[in-house]
Amino acid sequence: MPSPKELEAKFWKALGSDRTMMLGLVGVDDGHTRPMTGVFENDSGPIWFFTATENGIAERQPKGDRAIATFASKGHDLFATLHGTLTVDTDRAVIDRLWNPFVAAWYEGKDDPKLVLLRLDPDNAEIWLDDSSIFAGIKMLLGIDPKQDYKDNVAEVKL
Numbered sequence: 001m002p003s004p005k006e007l008e009a010k011f012w013k014a015l016g017s018d019r020t021m022m023l024g025l026v027g028v029d030d031g032h033t034r035p036m037t038g039v040f041e042n043d044s045g046p047i048w049f050f051t052a053t054e055n056g057i058a059e060r061q062p063k064g065d066r067a068i069a070t071f072a073s074k075g076h077d078l079f080a081t082l083h084g085t086l087t088v089d090t091d092r093a094v095i096d097r098l099w100n101p102f103v104a105a106w107y108e109g110k111d112d113p114k115l116v117l118l119r120l121d122p123d124n125a126e127i128w129l130d131d132s133s134i135f136a137g138i139k140m141l142l143g144i145d146p147k148q149d150y151k152d153n154v155a156e157v158k159l
Helices: 004-018 092-098 133-141
Strands: 020-025 034-041 044-052 063-072 078-089 115-129 154-158
Touching (some): 004 063, 004 078, 004 115, 004 154, 044 078, 063 115
Antiparallel strands (some): 020 063, 034 044, 044 115, 115 154
């Protein structure tokens, strides 16, 4: 049974390797989310998203809007929903620090007029760990209730 702190650490580790989140603004476009690549530092927020001016979220130029982001690890053994504040960030030092070859492939350089940097400051999350889905299927076949294994694998954490 992992503690909330352990689940939070697992989340940051998984996000660091997988990076893709579904990001949307609360109460906008019926909660429509878009796949975005998140970048963060030091196993904590904020989470940064390089995007283009044509992106539906960037077009709204968020200034502290409430946002929701969801995440599923590649192995589908960890899931998370984050809530926080989303803003456009123009800090050149952040762009320089986070710039990498994967981001560069999408833009004409750091001064590309279509480049927008979004900053998600998460304040809370719910994280689910599903490290035994194969075993759950076996337990069900044997007539054992698998729910007990999952009840302690979820935590609400402050980020």
